[in-house]
Amino acid sequence: MAETTVIDDGKKSEAFVLSPEKLRRQRIAKFIGEGFLLVVASFVAVVVLFIFYFVAVDAIPFFQQRGFAEFFTSTSWYPADEPGEFGALAIIYGSGMVTIGSALIAVPLGISAAICLSDVLPFSVRQYAKPVIEMLAAIPSVAYGFFALVIFAPLLQNYGGPILMWAWWLIAGPFVLLAVIVVGDVLTSGNDDSSKRKTMRAVLTGVLSIIAVVFLYWAGSALNAIQILSGTNALNVSLILSFMALPTIVSVSEDSLQAVGRELREGSYALGATRAETLVKTVLPAASSGILAAVILGIMRAIGETMVVWMASGNSSHIPDPWYNYLDSIRTLTATIAGDMGEADQVTGSARYHVLFAMGLLLLVFSFFSNLISERIVVRQRKILSGE
Amino acid sequence: MSSSKNKSIAGASGSSRRERTIDIVNRRLAKRYRIEKRFRFYGLCSIIVSMVFLAVLLTSIVSNGYSAFFQTYVRLDITLDSAMLDRENPGKSNFQAIIKQSINKLYPEVEDRKSKRELYALFSSGAAFQLRDLVMRHPDLIGTTVSLWVPADDDVDMLMKGYIKRSVAENERRLSDRQLGWIDRLADQDRIEKRFNVTFFTAGDSREPELAGIWGAVKGSFFTLLVTLVLSFPIGLAAAVYLEEFAPKNLATDFIEVNINNLAAVPSIVFGLLGLAVFLNFFGMPRSTPLVGGLVLMLMTLPTIIIASRAALKAVPPSIREAALGVGSSKMQMVSSHVLPLALPGMLTGTIIGMAQALGETAPLLMIGMVAFIVDIPGGFTDPAAVMPVQIYLWADSPERAFLERTSAAILVLLAFLVLMNAAAVIMRKRFEKRW
Numbered sequence: 001m002a003e004t005t006v007i008d009d010g011k012k013s014e015a016f017v018l019s020p021e022k023l024r025r026q027r028i029a030k031f032i033g034e035g036f037l038l039v040v041a042s043f044v045a046v047v048v049l050f051i052f053y054f055v056a057v058d059a060i061p062f063f064q065q066r067g068f069a070e071f072f073t074s075t076s077w078y079p080a081d082e083p084g085e086f087g088a089l090a091i092i093y094g095s096g097m098v099t100i101g102s103a104l105i106a107v108p109l110g111i112s113a114a115i116c117l118s119d120v121l122p123f124s125v126r127q128y129a130k131p132v133i134e135m136l137a138a139i140p141s142v143a144y145g146f147f148a149l150v151i152f153a154p155l156l157q158n159y160g161g162p163i164l165m166w167a168w169w170l171i172a173g174p175f176v177l178l179a180v181i182v183v184g185d186v187l188t189s190g191n192d193d194s195s196k197r198k199t200m201r202a203v204l205t206g207v208l209s210i211i212a213v214v215f216l217y218w219a220g221s222a223l224n225a226i227q228i229l230s231g232t233n234a235l236n237v238s239l240i241l242s243f244m245a246l247p248t249i250v251s252v253s254e255d256s257l258q259a260v261g262r263e264l265r266e267g268s269y270a271l272g273a274t275r276a277e278t279l280v281k282t283v284l285p286a287a288s289s290g291i292l293a294a295v296i297l298g299i300m301r302a303i304g305e306t307m308v309v310w311m312a313s314g315n316s317s318h319i320p321d322p323w324y325n326y327l328d329s330i331r332t333l334t335a336t337i338a339g340d341m342g343e344a345d346q347v348t349g350s351a352r353y354h355v356l357f358a359m360g361l362l363l364l365v366f367s368f369f370s371n372l373i374s375e376r377i378v379v380r381q382r383k384i385l386s387g388e
Numbered sequence: 389m390s391s392s393k394n395k396s397i398a399g400a401s402g403s404s405r406r407e408r409t410i411d412i413v414n415r416r417l418a419k420r421y422r423i424e425k426r427f428r429f430y431g432l433c434s435i436i437v438s439m440v441f442l443a444v445l446l447t448s449i450v451s452n453g454y455s456a457f458f459q460t461y462v463r464l465d466i467t468l469d470s471a472m473l474d475r476e477n478p479g480k481s482n483f484q485a486i487i488k489q490s491i492n493k494l495y496p497e498v499e500d501r502k503s504k505r506e507l508y509a510l511f512s513s514g515a516a517f518q519l520r521d522l523v524m525r526h527p528d529l530i531g532t533t534v535s536l537w538v539p540a541d542d543d544v545d546m547l548m549k550g551y552i553k554r555s556v557a558e559n560e561r562r563l564s565d566r567q568l569g570w571i572d573r574l575a576d577q578d579r580i581e582k583r584f585n586v587t588f589f590t591a592g593d594s595r596e597p598e599l600a601g602i603w604g605a606v607k608g609s610f611f612t613l614l615v616t617l618v619l620s621f622p623i624g625l626a627a628a629v630y631l632e633e634f635a636p637k638n639l640a641t642d643f644i645e646v647n648i649n650n651l652a653a654v655p656s657i658v659f660g661l662l663g664l665a666v667f668l669n670f671f672g673m674p675r676s677t678p679l680v681g682g683l684v685l686m687l688m689t690l691p692t693i694i695i696a697s698r699a700a701l702k703a704v705p706p707s708i709r710e711a712a713l714g715v716g717s718s719k720m721q722m723v724s725s726h727v728l729p730l731a732l733p734g735m736l737t738g739t740i741i742g743m744a745q746a747l748g749e750t751a752p753l754l755m756i757g758m759v760a761f762i763v764d765i766p767g768g769f770t771d772p773a774a775v776m777p778v779q780i781y782l783w784a785d786s787p788e789r790a791f792l793e794r795t796s797a798a799i800l801v802l803l804a805f806l807v808l809m810n811a812a813a814v815i816m817r818k819r820f821e822k823r824w
Contacts, residue, residue: 029720034630036626037630041627043627044647045643045644048654050662051658051659054661058665112431116435120428133435136438136442140780141748142780143780147445150795274424276427277420277423300653304657304658306750307751337657341664363655363658
């Protein structure tokens with residue numbers, strides 16, 4: 001064949017085999033390029049250590065000066081006094097309070113929305129529903145803060161009682177109804193005779209629902225009588241934060257629901273389960289760890305949020321009385337950092353300046369560990385699912 | 389539940405009338421379907437709740453904000469008396485006095501000092517600056533009479549927009565009955581009119597709502613984002629390429645990966661603390677500048693960009709890489725001329741989303757002093773500047789009713805930018821995304 005002669009030709013083969021010179025150059029290019037990329041990539045990792053270092057360096061002087069006890073156990077926060085008092089317990093409590101409050105709203109809402117998006121809605125609806133929820137994440141926090149401060153707070157202040165009553169009816173109503181039905185079912189299921197069971201159930205359900213309505217009405221009118229003194233309170237902030245955390249919870253849980261493969265779902269259908277049963281008994285347990293991770297991420301978003309709390313939480317550093325009173329104004333770690341730094345910065349080096357870094361360190365450590373936990377959980381789920 | 393089912397099955401088989409399993413299943417079927425329906429209803433409810441919240445949020449902001457795009461102007465006939473204006477050096481003249489003179493001409497009956505002060509309060513202090521600009525540009529106007537539309541005070545504006553009610557008792561109103569009468573006279577003479585609010589888009593911040601604009605903040609945001617983009621895109625891209633294409637599987641790589649996720653989880657305010665401690669106090673960079681703001685936001689957007697870029701690189705199929713290596717290219721050549729171009733649209737999408745996040749971020753910028761009241765429009769990276777969200781925050785704190793509508797309008801502008809950016813990202817993803 002003609003080609004053999006071409007390959008025999010020394011000059012032609014040079015085009016395919018690199019000369020040692022060229023090979024060396026390429027190796028050097030590879031070395032330099034890869035080294036450069038490695039340096040850049042580790043820069044990102046170093047930044048985290050950097051953040052820890054610089055925040056800690058400015059936080060440690062505070063603990064050296066004042067010790068740990070005051071910061072974590074005292075509730076008197078008077079940083080501007082001379083000498084100042086730096087008890088952050090009430091502030092830490094406030095952070096915890098809005099976080100729990102927002103989680104109470106966002107977690108059930110987010111998980112049911114995620115289930116609905118991933119398994120219940122048809123694709124044509126889902127296509128439009130998902131971007132809408134994601135849009136909640138795109139709205140800047142200062143816009144939420146403005147809404148909470150200028151629109152929602154006056155509303156709460158003026159119509160607090162009726163709003164609470166309506167919310168109570170809307171949220172508790174369906175749950176109580178469900179409870180009545182379930183309790184009626186459970187209490188009568190022991191009876192074998194079907195006609196007797198039906199009448200028993202009807203009577204029982206009727207009695208229970210009367211009790212339920214009375215209870216709902218009683219609690220509703222109690223709520224209606226409540227006067228909210230200030231619209232900038234923990235409830236306001238919790239509600240707004242819950243909607244800010246919602247997109248995180250929805251999208252991460254939806255991902256983990258999607259990660260549960262078709263096999264499990266179809267297996268469950270094949271056994272005769274309805275869609276609801278498949279979801280509750282098969283898909284949710286399989287995706288539970290991913291959903292847990294979603295909840296952790298959502299909670300972190302709520303803890304780390306600054307603008308909404310700073311604008312609409314009232315910023316008074318005391319533990320509400322009684323301790324679960326969400327209608328009282330509170331103060332959080334992030335809001336304290338944002339609010340006090342302006343004045344404290346003028347006296348760089350004082351305890352007043354360093355205490356804010358101590359709070360930053362607290363936030364940082366908390367977010368760090370929550371992130372590690374959620375990551376562990378996600379990795380474990382992936383391993384379990386792929387192992388099956 | 390399961391125990392009761394067992395019991396009923398056992399009871400059925402024990403009874404004389406033999407019951408088949410299918411009957412038991414059928415009996416419960418209706419109830420199971422009911423549960424199914426209820427279940428769907430709850431899921432739908434939660435989605436509807438979030439949609440309703442979004443709708444309420446947006447409508448309340450729009451309904452509060454749209455009126456700020458219009459502003460009440462008053463027509464004044466101003467005699468540019470050459471006695472009061474220095475032809476050689478017109479900028480130094482007392483324009484405030486000229487404006488007052490022409491206001492007096494409209495209301496000759498107002499004489500005592502107290503009522504005059506009330507009268508002047510109807511007109512914005514910006515009128516004098518407007519006149520000064522006009523005379524500086526056209527010195528030949530001196531000696532003539534010009535008819536000029538000057539901005540009215542924010543209280544007049546609020547009255548014209550219906551936010552100040554005439555029915556409220558006089559002492560609870562920001563405008564007295566006498567002032568209302570003067571305003572009505574202006575209206576009768578067709579001297580008062582709502583016009584498109586150009587000032588809002590061209591001016592910097594101001595203590596007077598009718599003179600305040602967002603241009604300074606828009607420019608500040610632009611410079612800040614430019615710094616962020618220039619730094620974070622190359623770094624994010626390089627880190628993603630390394631992690632996806634070159635990194636060996638070892639502890640160091642794991643460490644980098646974990647830290648990128650940790651960086652994404654750091655609360656934004658802590659980035660502000662870092663910026664304060666490092667860039668301002670340690671390196672001594674100037675406060676409240678786009679440079680420092682951009683650096684802080686760069687750290688915040690890096691994880692977003694890296695994570696999106698890695699996803700884009702992962703989406704390039706191995707066959708492309710193998711083909712490139714197969715024809716003899718080095719790994720570097722393979723990445724730079726085959727993998728990167730294919731992954732670039734995805735990376736850019738991630739970058740745009742990261743930039744949109746940075747554009748909406750407020751808290752860390754408060755820490756580095758970008759919360760200062762800045763009137764001048766920034767001209768560069770080291771000029772003190774405000775950014776859009778911070779401007780919104782500052783206005784939201786102001787007590788004047790007129791600032792409330794301007795805050796909402798500024799949020800609308802910011803949202804428009806964000807929607808544009810996100811839409812660009814979505815379109816880009818749709819357009820260039822390849823399905824392999």
